[in-house]
Amino acid sequence: GQNIDQPTEMTATEGAIVQINCTYQTSGFNGLFWYQQHAGEAPTFLSYNVLDGLEEKGRFSSFLSRSKGYSYLLLKELQMKDSASYLCAPMDSNYQLIWGAGTKLIIKP
Amino acid sequence: GAVVSQHPSWVICKSGTSVKIECRSLDFQATTMFWYRQFPKQSLMLMATSNEGSKATYEQGVEKDKFLINHASLTLSTLTVTSAHPEDSSFYICSARAGREGIHEQYFGPGTRLTVT
Numbered sequence A: 001g002q003n004i005d006q007p008t009e010m011t012a013t014e015g016a017i018v019q020i021n022c023t024y025q026t027s028g029f030n031g032l033f034w035y036q037q038h039a040g041e042a043p044t045f046l047s048y049n050v051l052d053g054l055e056e057k058g059r060f061s062s063f064l065s066r067s068k069g070y071s072y073l074l075l076k077e078l079q080m081k082d083s084a085s086y087l088c089a090p091m092d093s094n095y096q097l098i099w100g101a102g103t104k105l106i107i108k109p
Numbered sequence B: 001g002a003v004v005s006q007h008p009s010w011v012i013c014k015s016g017t018s019v020k021i022e023c024r025s026l027d028f029q030a031t032t033m034f035w036y037r038q039f040p041k042q043s044l045m046l047m048a049t050s051n052e053g054s055k056a057t058y059e060q061g062v063e064k065d066k067f068l069i070n071h072a073s074l075t076l077s078t079l080t081v082t083s084a085h086p087e088d089s090s091f092y093i094c095s096a097r098a099g100r101e102g103i104h105e106q107y108f109g110p111g112t113r114l115t116v117t
Helices: none
Strands: A003-005 A009-013 A018-025 A032-037 A044-049 A053-057 A060-065 A070-075 A084-090 A103-108 B004-007 B010-013 B019-025 B030-038 B045-051 B067-073 B076-081 B090-098 B112-116
Touching: A003 A084, A009 A018, A018 A084, A018 A103, A032 A060, A032 A070, A044 A053, A044 A060, A044 A070, A070 A084, B004 B090, B010 B019, B019 B030, B019 B090, B019 B112, B030 B067, B030 B076, B045 B067, B076 B090
Parallel strands: A009 A103, B010 B112
Antiparallel strands: A003 A018, A018 A070, A032 A044, A032 A084, A053 A060, A060 A070, A084 A103, B004 B019, B019 B076, B030 B045, B030 B090, B067 B076, B090 B112
């Protein structure tokens, strides 16, 4: 079956760095997306990895290891507005995104 | 770029009535649009996938006669919740994917919060 594993909740301090891990199992693989979702709002696109390695985009970076079925999202210089849920969504062989419940990130001053 | 709009943002309707939700890609052509539903503190649940000009593909357990989807053009898809009941109250979100080769990102609309009384 298809499965995603992320921590349910994480807490970090403003200005710090946090890494959100994701392991996945899918039927085929066509890349992995990270989305941010604030409470009561729709998800917004953060990153897309299809090859192994680190993709850096400003304060956010995303890493992928296809052989390990593993990805992480790294958030630097945390700001209060980064408090949100972060969704790891691999894409299966049919180009469908597989969604888990995401990781709720709480930023404290 | 890659803006998707949804209308309305929120709607309250009486049980037994129908509600139509529109999803538009504003600055790109979306050959594929997706309709999701999300209950509080739960993950996104894909309801159906629609390709322009063809019938939608519904996920298992989603009633196609209750949730009517029309993808009439490359920039517009509609979801009609027919004979709505209180258990249909949820956050409905559409997303759109451009038809260009190698482009797989889904861009989400802002969502529609439906409350059925």
